[in-house]
Amino acid sequence: xxxxxxxxxxxxxxxxRDGFDAVSIAGxxxxxxxxxxxxxxxxxxxxxxxxxxxxxxxxxxxxxxxTRLNGTxxxxxxVVELLVAxxxxxxxxxxxxxxxxxxxxxxxFDTGMVSRAEPVVRQLLEPMSEKYPExxxxxxxxxxxxxxxxxxxxxxxxxxxxxxxxxRQFLTRWLGPAMPKP
Numbered sequence: 451x452x453x454x455x456x457x458x459x460x461x462x463x464x465x466x467r468d469g470f471d472a473v474s475i476a477g478x479x480x481x482x483x484x485x486x487x488x489x490x491x492x493x494x495x496x497x498x499x500x501x502x503x504x505x506x507x508x509x510x511x512x513x514x515x516x517t518r519l520n521g522t523x524x525x526x527x528x529v530v531e532l533l534v535a536x537x538x539x540x541x542x543x544x545x546x547x548x549x550x551x552x553x554x555x556x557x558x559f560d561t562g563m564v565s566r567a568e569p570v571v572r573q574l575l576e577p578m579s580e581k582y583p584e585x586x587x588x589x590x591x592x593x594x595x596x597x598x599x600x601x602x603x604x605x606x607x608x609x610x611x612x613x614x615x616x617x618r619q620f621l622t623r624w625l626g627p628a629m630p631k632p
Contacts, residue, residue, distance in 0.1 A: 461503040511539035526629040
């Protein structure tokens with residue numbers, strides 16, 4: 451098994467078992483059977499390691515999310531369904547659900563997190579740009595809005611607060627007027 455895969459697998463295991471606070475370069479190196487230098491040479495920093503681990507867990511949910519997005523009929527509905535499906539993925543994935551029980555080492559508050567998350571969001575929005583070409587000129591703004599709304603939906607999630615339908619209605623009410631029309 452390649453070192454990168456071993457390190458990511460070990461990181462995901464640590465996050466699932468003990469949360470983000472338990473992830474350190476030394477701990478991941480030990481759990482993956484590689485040297486600390488190997489971890490640093492592949493990922494550069496703890497923040498990059500955690501970001502890439504979370505991104506890999508999120509992208510593992512991509513097929514289910516894309517299936518939900520294929521049935522959308524407007525750019526607004528696409529973004530809303532992406533956010534609703536994203537919240538469902540966070541709730542259902544052991545690694546991603548650790549975002550709810552994270553302490554002081556929460557990856558959403560790492561320096562540079564937005565710049566690391568932006569390419570992931572852009573990748574998720576790419577099919578929307580193909581399906582709805584009218585969104586292409588505004589894709590940077592749509593990416594930013596989707597990223598920040600997604601962070602809010604995950605950080606402030608409470609199953610008692612909103613059902614999927616309530617979240618969908620709220621987001622549609624606020625995003626609808628701002629999104630390009632097909």
